[in-house]
């Protein structure tokens with residue numbers, strides 16, 4: 847198996863509804879996003895997916911979050927814009943957008959600071 851990773855970032859504001867502490871207040875992060883994909887087979891030029899294509903797919907998704915107040919962006923109007931939920935939303939969006947490629951989205955990690963991250967992945971059946 848091959849596993850590839852690309853990294854990108856976005857900046858946005860959020861507030862965690864119901865959080866008992868300062869994170870309930872409006873504040874911002876420079877979020878770092880790492881996307882992991884796997885494949886068993888390489889294509890005719892021996893790559894799984896062009897890193898440029900994977901970055902573009904990811905950036906098209908996170909452009910919906912960049913420089914936004916996340917609590918106003920669906921589905922974070924209904925679910926808290928925690929690192930966990932942001933990672934899951936990017937994972938699920940990327941899974942839908944990458945069907946034409948011979949890859950499996952295996953995990954998305956979202957860093958909200960240098961020392962704190964959340965990863966969403968699905969167990970393989």
Ligand SMILES: Nc1nc2c(c(=O)[nH]1)N=C([C@H](O)[C@H](O)COP(=O)(O)OP(=O)(O)OP(=O)(O)O)CN2
Nearest residue numbers: 862868869873875927928929930958959961962964
């Ligand atoms: N499991 C999660 N815990 C927390 C999340 C989250 O998304 N998932 N989010 C937050 C807040 O977004 C908050 O902004 C985090 O800020 P804070 O804890 O203050 O971060 P610091 O870097 O300032 O924390 P230090 O502990 O001082 O490093 C909170 N928790």
Ligand SMILES: [Zn+2]
Nearest residue numbers: 860869873875
């Ligand atoms: Zn925060």
